[in-house]
Amino acid sequence: MDTLQSDLAKAPNFLLWSFLTLILLFSGHEFYHDREIEARKFYSQSAEQAVVKMAIEGIPQVEVLQSLCLLALRDIKEGKQAQACMRIGMASRLQAFRTLQHNNTNQSETRDLTISRCHWSIRILESIFTPQLSIPSPPQTQISPEYPYPPSAPVPPSLPSASPTQADLFDTTDPTNDHGIVAYGIQLIIIWGETASYLHSIRTNPNLNEETPWSLRSTYSKLNHRRNEHETQLPESHLLRNVAFTKRTRAEIFTHQEYWTSWISMQVFCHALVAIQNHPFIHLVILRGNRGVSQSRLFLQQTVDHALFHSEWVFRLVQAWENFELPLHDPLIAHLVAATASISWIFQFARDRGIGEKARGHLVVAERLLTRMSTVWPHISHRLKTLHALQASASVATTNPSISSEHQGATITRGTTITIQPSLFWDLLDPKICPTETLGSSGPAAPGARMRVTTQFMHPLSEDEPSVGQEQRGVGGVGGGGERFMPDVHAHELEQLSLDELFGQLGDDEFTWVL
Template sequence: MTRVLSVQGVARLEVIQALCLQTLTALAACKPNVAWMTIGIASRLVSCRALRSDENSNDKDRSLRCRWSVFCLEKIFSPHMSIPAKYLDGLEYPSSAPLPPLLTSAGAGDKVAGLYDSDEAVTDLGINSYYIQMISVWGDVATWLHDIKLGNDEIPWRPESGHTKLSTRYYEFERQLPHMHLLRNVSFTTRTASEIFEQREYWTSWVLMQILFHAVPATINHPFIHLVAVRRSTKGPQSHAFLQQTVDLAIFHSAWVFRILQCSEGFGLEITSPLVGHLVAILAIVPCLFRFAVDEKVSNRAVKDLKWCQDYLARASLIWPHMSQKLDLLRNLQHIADHQRSNHEGGNTIMFQPSLVWALLDPEICHMNTSNEIPDESPAVPEARLRVTTRFTHPLTEAQQEQQPAPSSNFITDENFSFDPDELEQLYLDDLFFHSNPDPFFGL
């Protein structure tokens, strides 16, 4: 019945809601073409509904949730063809779950003045609004990746580049995010599993927002993009300072995604959405490459992270079978890199098929399936060669590093990456970047 009504252009709320559910059902059944067409129909019906002025005030929040749900589905699964966010300017966001009560230990009396303090009041639009905004940013990142895949070259450090524009948009979002939703203030890791469960509507949106918040910079600074995909655009030497920055940010933020998901799992709040699975597959390429770093702590940490990513995708594939294709692609990439590498001073050089990486970075929804088929590689496209190094600029000497004072609460320098939740809540960005040189994994 839903199909009949939608084809007839019946833009009732329940019809669009049913189409959203059918989209996810089609994805779970590995029918990507059906999912893609269903999203398109829902989007057109939402546009028709937006032209109506007889909206029932009692259905306002349901209608907002419906419109934004369609927007998110488009941004996630067909970002190249989605309705631009500017056409939704002025549209209210759906209501959000309230902010969980502050813990006593996170009260104002325990705050340390500095990074998160601000005299400027920021209006809180609700956690759902910030999650939606990050999905919108991610949709633009996905479009940028697709353009690069198609050969849209750019010099990424220039102001007109897509990389610079996306970075600016990301910084603008971060600037406007109310401090009350920051990790330090919500005390996520110091809460009990029962607290997380009772407030799971808020925490689910918060975790998803945090994952995207770190996945966006990790992706736009992805080592494959800057060390392989756009190198031909520079027509000469690349900026080593820029490369140092991109690799630092990619490893830093990808590690945050893995840690947040692991912490959520510890609370029984396992997130296995298609979007998160896609992000994990993209970011898993980072540890897959840095397993070959010269520093043992870097490579050991990368091996553990890659294993966790593969385990996560295996679990996610039980709910979303097309995730098994991502897992197979990742394993194929790992296998090829393991058997096609050579050692050089300052790093290892590996060779691999770019199509394998692109299949993870920019998958076509119509090609989603449960097989482990490797994408075809054109004979005209040579294998990519990448030297895995963590240093593009001159590092501090060992003597200088030894003079650094031992960190008092740096959870990321522990070899096993274990951490005290109380220390995590008190962490500042200054702490993280101060430890970037002595720490072997993040000090690139």
């Protein structure tokens, strides 16, 4: 922001036009005398005529790439997702052509900040808005990326009252290798793009469903490996227990908002990735329905545990940020919250009244966030409508004919079967680039799928009484505590436990886990 004005002053006209056509969607100026719509139309037409022509001719100027990114965001803001998709694709191919051109000619291109930002902006746009169409990236290596990560705001000063924490026993991360909070957020966004592509493949490619997800060569396992590698490279300075996020005041958060905005996004990305990849709908409905493919009970147990644990953290983090009365603007957060809310939709049918109420509370948090976000990014309104349609379609069938229907099954005393509409879940997990506005509001209801929620699963931890000395590092540096059996549960009693009974072991809404 400190160089924006000077950069635009010396920029070519088509870049200035691209900037103005986007900015005028968010703000106005007295210069235009309330004629911003006409000005935006002029800027848009002028920019497109120049930029598209140069892109087609293969002119890989950085300003052309910047303009394509700005115009893509303009299209997204206006709800033109198909145009945005093509614009992002054009920028991606032009950037690839630029890199190939320099590599073939053995030219040593200086990777300055502008080029680096351009490269990562395109990667981010692809991962967030068009992951289904993105060309898979090559396997990640431990060497430095071809383009350096953009600089990040420094970690805020430690609180004087914060007690020092012990380093992880086996941690070998060198603090000098800290790439900055923005870099680790970008890495997770790229992993999300790969995860979204995986979900899309499950939906559209029946042959992929024959892959056993727990096998070492499966896409599921490779994604787990990617996330684990990311976690091992994340310096301790960014962990929740070290930054003391929940102990900060609003003034402190606001003073260092550039860091904290990136930090909260990274944390939400991290937990949402795990929760969505282990979504009960994916593993208990879609993959479980494959003929001839047996499923490991232990694996199913682990997926539900992960979905429960990490979806809980997504809403804890969002709620904690909202307590500071600072808005979130990242459209990827909105999408991930909507997708994670579909997990809470399942958990609201738990037999334990408290667990059902907590899940419904998560749905309220999601609705509140999506409602506000849809005013900034109109395409988010489709996620909100889908979530409303999912709630409206909620129906419960139970083995107990005397079940009370109060609060959509919160008082169930026997096994529960949830009837769901897969199309609604897919609209949240793998939304179409050009979604329709009709969500089952007319015509016969779409065929439903049935999900049993009485399978026995272990909850990963009891947060009320953490083990002494167990300060373990959670995924993404947020969660903590190791997996262990619940107190007073013996091996011979496990067959009598239901999923809903185990849900009741989750603690209150405070950040009380050992971190």
